[in-house]
Amino acid sequence: MSAPQEQGQAHGIEIRNLYKIFGPDAARHLPAVKAGLGKEELHDRHDHVLGLCDISLSVPPGRITVVMGLSGSGKSTLIRHVNGLIAPTAGQVICGGQDVAAMSDVRLRAFRREKTAMVFQKFALLPHRTVLENARYGLDIRGLPAAEADGRARRWIERVGLKGYEGYYPRQLSGGMQQRVGLARALTNDAEILLMDEAFSALDPLIRVDMQSILLELQKELRKTIVFITHDLDEALRLGDKIAILRDGAMEQVGTGQEIVLRPANAYVADFVREVNRGRIIEAQTIATPAAPGAALPGFTVKARSKLDRVAQRMVEAGAGAAQVRDPQGQLLGVIDLPAILNAMVNSADAESEE
Amino acid sequence: MDLIRFPEMSRGELRALRQTVDGAFREFTRIWGDPLENLFAPLARLLTFLENLLIDSPWILVLAVLAAGIWLASRSWKIALGSVLALLVVGYLGMWEDTMRTIAMVAVCTLVAVVLGIPVGILMAQSNRMNAVVTPVLDMMQTMPSFVYLIPVVMIFGLGKVPGVIAVVIYAIPPVIRLTNLGIRHVAPDVLEAAEAFGSSKWQKLRDVQLPLALPTIMAGVNQTIMMSLAMVVVASMIGVRGLGQPVLQAINNQYFTMGVMNGLAIVAIAIIMDRTTQAYGRRLQKHAEAGK
Structure with missing residues (x-):
């Protein structure tokens, strides 16, 4: 509308050399x-708490960036700077050419x-408003006409699977349903940046996976810039x-899931990823080896971005010992065989400790 | 050194101190008495109007309107019916007019207390400094014997309705202020953060989040304020407020046992009616808190 930025172009977020010290005399x-x-020294000697220490992070537009860390790592502090x-x-926190910190x-x-729109760990719904009134809350604040706000809110309530519950109060809903309202409230705001602070952490494991699926499903078409905070590596x-891994207010490693699992930057991250099911993370193209020139290619084909556990399952079902890896354009990337897959799926650290 | 006798001011100094303060206050009264009386004149007019309306209208109409109001607020047939019965008995025993005067008085006092008290409570909740300043004032208002502040009020306004309203409001306003403050301060911080994150202004936060969530607590304060205004009607009758308090005062002076009990019970009846009605109204405001559907 009146915004000077290009229409429809999602903005990324640039976090540059961010420091946060809590206390009366931080500066x-x-x-x-x-x-x-x-x-520790800052705390013991000066009674100030170091929340974030020299954090730089580039959040790409239209993608999900996860900030992960245990409690006290500063991840919730970081998302609140955005x-x-x-x-x-x-x-600085630069967004659309402006420094949020200087506004x-x-x-x-x-x-x-x-x-921006935000989803909270403890839902933070307004208890005296119905589901519909909660969903349209952001639009109410912006002063949109009631009819339009209602229409937009209803659409998103339906999209998160709460059609028919518009007139309920939050207290009448289960935790999972309440967080769907939280998600609907954020999406109704129709902002390009979605901040999710441990949004699914308070939910039961099964419902959590459900909500993750809903988010991934919606993100496929929405392409929002999402910052997602969690303490759960899976x-x-x-x-x-x-994925960015925080520890004690400092950045330990930034990379894709595969990079972090395959090449942990230090012992802390390595400890973290030790128990991960690698078959679900590593893609076929990652371990594909170039086909020997002139040699016959295997008859079975797998997609480049398929995860190893799926690939292994399909190859075993088909009785194939090896397969060619091709990208979506049909380009041959290499070949893989079952022993290589097995080797990549078994955690090398675990294997060593067994001996 | 004499450690038995307390080292007090001399009698002469003490008398001079009292005379100075009294003299200054008398001067203040002389200069500001009339302007202050004019300032509060609308209040007196409102009270007189309401009183006359309740007394001069046909009693059955007044009863019907009161019953309708009680039902609208409480949505309870039991409370409405009980109120009508109580008022009929009170009226039959010859106390209709005094009861109407007292209801008018309590209504105006509560209105003034709410109109002044809620904003003050809001300010206290927003600022810790304000809280630190107002809290001792409230403590003083609640513990200072009411006769003490009746003295300056009567000196300025003389006897009558306005000093009565002022005395009652001073005594009855603290709960609504305190509970407004408390209610707003107890709003869950995560909900406030959500309001902030969606870009609420301070006023929007107050209107959409803090006041609605504090409302049940504020209503409890209003309820307390009503009860305390009723408790003050006897004291207020000493400075010329007419109503159920006056016969009680008369009964004390002349040892009329039955007259005292009857008027006292009429005050109790009004108190119960108002208490049940406001409580039922407060509960209705919290409908969203009930689980299940």
């Missing part, structure tokens, strides 16, 4: 932290209303196009 301790003062709920001690109150409110690997 004074910044130089010491930049010079290498540790989290919509200015927390102001950084130093650093005035009025600009920040407009930014939150039009560019969730991170399933959802994340890009």
